[in-house]
Amino acid sequence: MTERFDYDLFVIGAGSGGVRAARIAAGHGARVAIAEERYLGGTCVNVGCVPKKLFVYAAEFAHAFRDAGGFGWRVGEPAFDWPTLRDNKTREIERLNGVYARLLDNAGVERIEGTATLAGPQEVRVGDRQLSARAILIATGGWPYIPDFPGREHVISSNEVFYLERFPRRVLVVGGGYIAVEFAGIFHGLGAETHLAYRGPLFLRGFDRDLRESLARQMGDQGVRLHFDADVAAISRQGDGALAVRFADGQILVVDTVMYATGRRPNTAGLGLENTRVEVADNGAIRVDDQFRTAEPSIFALGDVIDRFQLTPVAIGEAMVLVDNLFNGADRTMDYDAIPTAVFSQPAIGTVGLSEEAAREWYGDIRVYRTEFRPMKQTLAGGSDRVLMKLVVDNASDRVLGCHMLGEGAGEIIQGLAVAMKAGATKADFDRTLGIHPTAAEEFVTMRTPI
Numbered sequence: 001m002t003e004r005f006d007y008d009l010f011v012i013g014a015g016s017g018g019v020r021a022a023r024i025a026a027g028h029g030a031r032v033a034i035a036e037e038r039y040l041g042g043t044c045v046n047v048g049c050v051p052k053k054l055f056v057y058a059a060e061f062a063h064a065f066r067d068a069g070g071f072g073w074r075v076g077e078p079a080f081d082w083p084t085l086r087d088n089k090t091r092e093i094e095r096l097n098g099v100y101a102r103l104l105d106n107a108g109v110e111r112i113e114g115t116a117t118l119a120g121p122q123e124v125r126v127g128d129r130q131l132s133a134r135a136i137l138i139a140t141g142g143w144p145y146i147p148d149f150p151g152r153e154h155v156i157s158s159n160e161v162f163y164l165e166r167f168p169r170r171v172l173v174v175g176g177g178y179i180a181v182e183f184a185g186i187f188h189g190l191g192a193e194t195h196l197a198y199r200g201p202l203f204l205r206g207f208d209r210d211l212r213e214s215l216a217r218q219m220g221d222q223g224v225r226l227h228f229d230a231d232v233a234a235i236s237r238q239g240d241g242a243l244a245v246r247f248a249d250g251q252i253l254v255v256d257t258v259m260y261a262t263g264r265r266p267n268t269a270g271l272g273l274e275n276t277r278v279e280v281a282d283n284g285a286i287r288v289d290d291q292f293r294t295a296e297p298s299i300f301a302l303g304d305v306i307d308r309f310q311l312t313p314v315a316i317g318e319a320m321v322l323v324d325n326l327f328n329g330a331d332r333t334m335d336y337d338a339i340p341t342a343v344f345s346q347p348a349i350g351t352v353g354l355s356e357e358a359a360r361e362w363y364g365d366i367r368v369y370r371t372e373f374r375p376m377k378q379t380l381a382g383g384s385d386r387v388l389m390k391l392v393v394d395n396a397s398d399r400v401l402g403c404h405m406l407g408e409g410a411g412e413i414i415q416g417l418a419v420a421m422k423a424g425a426t427k428a429d430f431d432r433t434l435g436i437h438p439t440a441a442e443e444f445v446t447m448r449t450p451i
Contacts, residue, residue: 007031009326010124010133012116012271015042017303017315018139019100021323023107028327032109033133035116035126040100043141043304044312046093051162052182054089056344059189063346067381080191082167089162118272121298125272135298135326138271138278138286139315142264142304151235154243155258158183168192168257172245174232175261176203178343181215183259185346188224195253197227197245204343208355208404210370214388215345215406221384222346227253266305283307290333292322300326309339340418342411347385350414353402353421356392365395367427369447375407375440389443391427393450398426403444413441 009025011018014036022034039046058080065078104111114126124131144157156164158179169192173184176198188194196203196219204212220226231248235258238244245253266284273280277296279287285307292300300322303315317334324330340352359366369391378385387407394401403417420429435442 005122005132005134007033007110007131007133009033009135009137010116010131011035011137011139012118012124013042013139013141013303013305014040014100014104014111015139015141015303015315016044016312017319018042018137019104020316021137021139021302021319022109023103024320024323025327026107026109028323030327032107033112033131034104034109035112035114035124037113037115040097040104040111041093045096045100047159047162049312050096051089051093052158052179052186053344054092055085055162055186055190056182056346058085059186059346062189062191063383067377067383070380070382080167082164082190085190086163115270117270118275118278118299121276121296133298135300137322138268138294138299138301138305139303139319140267140271140305142307142310143267144260145263145265146260147262149232149234151237151243154235154237155260157260161259164257168255170242170255171195171257171259172197172243172253172255173259173261174198175263176200176205177261177263178204178345180261181219181343181345183261184219184224185344188219188222189346193225193255194223195225195227195255197230197232197247199229199231201228203228204349206355207343207349207351208390208402209357210390211349211351211388211404211406214372214386215347215349218347218384218386218406219345264304264310266307268305281307291325291331292318309336311339311341314339338418338421340414342414344411347387347407348410349404349406350410350412351402351404352414352418353400354392355402355404356390359392359394359401363394363396363401366401367393367395367450369393369427369449370451371443371447373443376438377408387440387443389440389447391430391444391447393427398428400425400427400430405444407440409440413444416441417444 008030009032011022011034014034022032026032116124116126119125171187171192172195173180174197184196233248234246236244242254268284278294286301288301292302302318304310321332321334338353343349372388375387390404392402430445433445435445
């Protein structure tokens with residue numbers, strides 16, 4: 001039945017979701033090809049999660065140098081060299097590109113370099129090649145969105161920030177999502193005079209408000225200059241090469257670099273969707289059902305291009321569901337409940353489940369447990385860092401609805417608690433669990449009195 005097609009599955013986009021789908025499908029005996037026009041590994045490996053986390057590590061050394069004196073260490077004046085970090089990062093990314101290539105090759109997936117476009121429901125064109133497939137998967141991810149305004153040509157996005165020729169002395173990050181917050185911490189930690197501007201009253205909309213407010217206070221205390229309710233009206237290049245940023249209220253800020261982190265939109269332009277029945281939303285996101293099938297029965301889509309949750313593990317999970325259904329006879333759907341996530345700000349945020357605000361809206365009758373304290377390291381370091389932890393509990397069932405943390409290691413700690421939440425842990429289960437002393441994490445099992 002499949003012999004009339006060149007492939008059983010043709011994947012457009014070799015990011016996290018596309019690569020996982022291709023590899024696992026090939027493992028089921030399917031004939032698979034994957035096309036990529038840029039780089040293997042997609043956004044996460046090349047201009048997202050991986051290089052960003054390497055930059056976060058680099059920025060955190062500033063805090064380590066600051067804290068070391070209280071523990072008896074005497075270090076000279078720290079000096080940061082941008083080309084060393086940038087080029088070492090690039091070598092690591094190139095190594096990972098090779099790892100992805102070997103994974104695909106070893107699985108028997110045919111790799112095709114070039115831009116793939118849909119020529120029909122079961123046809124793909126790459127260059128001068130016309131190929132057919134029983135099923136086509138679109139996994140082309142997202143692309144940074146920069147609004148249109150005077151001077152837009154002077155700004156960079158998260159695509160370019162990892163390859164700057166020179167490290168800026170003064171920088172403005174525009175945006176209120178996790179990418180904006182993370183890069184504000186990165187630039188500041190690496191020594192730049194750092195400003196963050198957001199058009200709303202407080203960044204990280206959708207996260208628990210206590211964490212947002214505490215992070216804003218701590219970032220401000222560290223020296224990051226926060227500008228809330230601030231709209232950029234125009235940017236102009238000055239004679240000395242600096243950028244003059246004019247805000248809607250008339251204020252002017254002069255910096256060397258402006259980075260826009262104002263969201264990402266599904267990367268669907270130029271795919272040839274008009275040659276199919278695939279439907280898209282107003283923002284370009286491909287519409288799919290619970291099993292990632294589009295309005296064209298032979299075409300599927302997953303990951304950032306469907307704009308549900310822009311997270312690498314989600315795309316990988318969706319790929320596993322899709323391949324299990326297509327090639328293993330399953331009838332699965334993706335479980336999006338209680339997805340853990342982290343913001344690698346400084347200090348970091350880790351969160352899983354409902355915020356206090358969402359829990360009150362959905363459940364009404366809840367209990368909230370909250371603790372905030374100075375971490376043990378700071379008793380000798382002398383810094384002003386604070387740790388904040390919260391548990392949100394449903395009164396009727398005692399089930400924990402949300403776990404939230406702001407502080408060092410938050411992502412690592414919340415990952416473990418996410419397992420407990422998926423298992424349906426109650427507050428009584430937390431209370432019965434002994435803490436590991438002395439750790440910050442033990443506070444999650446010692447909070448006894450609701451606020």
